[in-house]
Amino acid sequence: MGDLSNGRGGSSVHVIQPGDSGFATTRVDALLNWAKKYSLFQYPYVTACCAMEFMAMASPRFDMARFGAEAPRFSPRQADLLWVVGTISQRQAPALKRIYEQMADPKWVLAFGTCASCGGFYDNYTTLAGIDKVIPCDVYVPGCPPRPEAVIDGLLLLQDKIARGDRTPGIVKPRTDPLVMGPDGIELVQIGKKPVLDGGSEA
Amino acid sequence: MSKKVLDLLQEKFGAAILATHAQFGDDTAVIEPGSWRAVALFLRDDPRLGMNMFTDLCGVDYLNQRGEDEPRFEVVCHLRSLQYAHRIRIKSRIGDAEGETVEIDSLVPVWKGADWFERETFDLMGITFKGHPDLRRILMYPEFKGAPLRKDYPASKTQPLIPYREGTLDKLFPFGPDEGMAFGRQTHDYRNDRGES
Numbered sequence: 001m002g003d004l005s006n007g008r009g010g011s012s013v014h015v016i017q018p019g020d021s022g023f024a025t026t027r028v029d030a031l032l033n034w035a036k037k038y039s040l041f042q043y044p045y046v047t048a049c050c051a052m053e054f055m056a057m058a059s060p061r062f063d064m065a066r067f068g069a070e071a072p073r074f075s076p077r078q079a080d081l082l083w084v085v086g087t088i089s090q091r092q093a094p095a096l097k098r099i100y101e102q103m104a105d106p107k108w109v110l111a112f113g114t115c116a117s118c119g120g121f122y123d124n125y126t127t128l129a130g131i132d133k134v135i136p137c138d139v140y141v142p143g144c145p146p147r148p149e150a151v152i153d154g155l156l157l158l159q160d161k162i163a164r165g166d167r168t169p170g171i172v173k174p175r176t177d178p179l180v181m182g183p184d185g186i187e188l189v190q191i192g193k194k195p196v197l198d199g200g201s202e203a
Numbered sequence: 204m205s206k207k208v209l210d211l212l213q214e215k216f217g218a219a220i221l222a223t224h225a226q227f228g229d230d231t232a233v234i235e236p237g238s239w240r241a242v243a244l245f246l247r248d249d250p251r252l253g254m255n256m257f258t259d260l261c262g263v264d265y266l267n268q269r270g271e272d273e274p275r276f277e278v279v280c281h282l283r284s285l286q287y288a289h290r291i292r293i294k295s296r297i298g299d300a301e302g303e304t305v306e307i308d309s310l311v312p313v314w315k316g317a318d319w320f321e322r323e324t325f326d327l328m329g330i331t332f333k334g335h336p337d338l339r340r341i342l343m344y345p346e347f348k349g350a351p352l353r354k355d356y357p358a359s360k361t362q363p364l365i366p367y368r369e370g371t372l373d374k375l376f377p378f379g380p381d382e383g384m385a386f387g388r389q390t391h392d393y394r395n396d397r398g399e400s
Binding site for chain 2: 093097133
């Protein structure tokens with residue numbers, strides 16, 4: 001069973017009477033999000049070599065079933081989570097969009113691997129440079145192909161997002177860490193502060 | 204051994220064989236485009252040659268690598284004889300600098316296996332094969348304009364079938380605090396929603 005409360009001591013759960021016979025109160029949306037989070041029916045849209053890693057993910061060694069994302073549904077109408085595993089060509093993009101539109105809400109999309117995330121090194125006439133050009137994407141898992149650990153991390157990120165009730169599409173933010181000079185001339189990295197672009201114009 | 208193949212070709216066609224060379228056991232004959240199918244038929248049917256296996260066919264674009272009057276494209280075909288275990292590469296140079304009418308005879312009447320190879324060359328190189336039974340695109344979609352493997356096709360040009368999404372695409376840094384999903388795990392603090400501390 002998953003934990004209804006959140007990691008920072010959030011109060012979506014109030015335990016009224018602890019123990020075996022006890023009960024707790026929670027909010028309906030938190031409960032629903034918790035249920036959605038652990039019952040992801042997945043539609044694998046598998047097109048390329050990342051499929052090998054997807055098979056590893058689904059098989060017992062890494063075992064996606066631990067996270068409730070167990071049953072692959074080969075009909076988009078029964079699926080919650082669209083795994084886009086592999087390169088999407090321009091010719092395939094309408095099919096992918098149609099599949100996404102056939103899925104019932106609530107639905108999520110996970111871009112599995114570099115090609116699905118941004119096109120990878122296929123910067124050419126035939127490849128769609130990232131599935132987010134066509135459909136909204138929630139989580140991007142980089143790697144060519146990604147390690148199963150990275151995919152599990154992406155899945156947990158998605159579960160975390162579902163638990164938050166966050167429906168904004170994912171944006172791959174640039175990985176620029178702001179460098180700040182410390183007292184000894186050592187560059188310190190400030191975590192959690194918005195980096196300033198060249199010219200100092202900050203929105 | 205297979206030097207004999209080139210000798211036989213030159214003996215039969217003479218001036219239609221523009222050039223030959225042999226290196227490391229691989230023989231090449233450059234053929235005048237008008238004799239393309241006749242040479243292929245001879246290679247297949249002559250009992251001394253017996254080229255019964257069609258291996259490969261492709262196109263090459265020599266944009267700005269040849270002289271002004273030289274043909275821009277080259278069609279390369281690889282053949283093999285299963286009986287004699289020898290092989291030959293035949294080439295033909297076609298096309299003008301603009302690359303508008305690039306035509307050569309189809310080899311499908313000679314070897315049926317040439318069908319998809321010629322469709323691929325037509326699709327990606329824009330070379331028309333006269334006499335092909337079903338000459339249409341094989342890899343790219345029918346809406347695609349142009350020949351993507353030609354040297355003058357822009358390397359980054361895409362032709363999407365459906366319009367791209369609007370909105371967060373092409374959005375530049377910095378993003379707002381509520382846009383997108385931050386890296387790392389975030390756990391929602393519901394107390395802040397309710398204004399509690």
